[in-house]
């Protein structure tokens with residue numbers, strides 16, 4: 001992990017070339033280099049804390065691109081997080097952000113709020129959805145909440161066999177679902193479980209898991225985040241499942257993955273030695289679902305290997321067979337892809353989803369010219385800085401439409417909300433997680 005000090009910044013400017021906020025503003029103070037310099041002056045007591053300083057530090061997507069490219073090995077990410085904590089202590093947070101942090105620090109509250117929001121989606125007059133936006137996203141374009149939280153629904157599907165492998169037995173995998181899959185995108189969760197089962201894994205979804213804590217860490221609420229992190233470390237500790245049998249800890253969200261892989265072990269000084277050890281074991285086993293599929297597939301015949309991954313349940317599903325009763329070769333589906341920043345910069349598995357998409361016989365994958373550019377979603381960035389976020393996502397949409405794709409795939413739920421939320425009906429593009437394509 002990078003840990004070089006701020007003094008080591010040579011001011012080379014490489015980080016400017018990858019910083020999405022700098023590319024939009026083209027102003028030095030919107031760059032990672034300037035943010036680091038300001039932090040340095042502040043730490044040396046040459047700059048006083050102010051709301052202006054807080055604004056400059058906060059107007060960052062926490063995408064990690066600067067840290068990934070920095071030749072001096074500076075960990076911008078951890079510096080920004082520390083500084084955000086200090087700024088939040090000095091100047092407080094917006095009420096909406098405080099409420100979000102309060103909500104996410106208790107699974108009970110998240111569940112209650114999701115239930116309340118679901119009711120709101122049912123009874124609120126359409127005119128309200130038509131009229132109002134949340135950040136840069138019109139309310140009417142927000143995804144519908146799951147009928148039931150995914151973790152509850154999957155357990156009820158077939159109580160004793162929800163996660164049993166379909167054939168063979170290659171061991172156990174733990175599945176950290178994250179809040180988005182649990183409350184918004186259950187199809188991603190079901191696809192992940194079905195694919196893992198058809199690969200021969202028993203899928204264990206620890207019941208007590210909760211929000212990964214990243215939204216709190218990003219908003220300077222480290223103490224609240226720690227409560228969630230300790231809960232997750234306890235329920236994901238591979239030792240509690242007999243370590244040898246836990247092959248991997250699967251995530252479908254790159255941001256949750258980056259929390260488990262990088263941020264939990266980075267907090268080791270705040271933990272007891274046992275907890276720090278568990279955090280490091282968890283970190284070593286975390287992998288995103290698309291990378292896991294690729295890793296476990298036969299690289300000499302990837303296309304066939306991916307075809308074989310269709311869940312046996314799905315192969316025997318009459319609804320699926322009815323769609324092609326005469327076995328006519330179906331038309332290939334045109335798809336394109338958006339690479340989430342945390343997959344590229346934090347989990348460092350940038351090409352895996354694209355490799356799979358390119359090799360799926362039923363897909364016609366067309367790369368957008370800016371497939372790996374940030375979409376401007378950035379956790380709550382789309383809400384806090386809608387004007388910057390809008391500029392970024394607009395360009396992404398133009399380029400995605402140029403590919404002629406019908407489906408736009410991306411692994412990150414916030415990117416998904418941001419991309420989909422800024423599309424119009426007339427764009428005729430649907431945004432999904434790539435894992436959902438394997439089961440088509």
Ligand code: SF4
Pocket residue numbers: 008009010011012013014015016032033036069070071072073074
């Ligand atoms: S890339 Fe690293 S060394 Fe270069 S300006 Fe940015 S922070 Fe400084």
Ligand code: SF4
Pocket residue numbers: 018019020021022031032035060061062063064065066067076
């Ligand atoms: S984390 Fe991303 S948005 Fe923030 S300074 Fe670094 S490159 Fe720019």
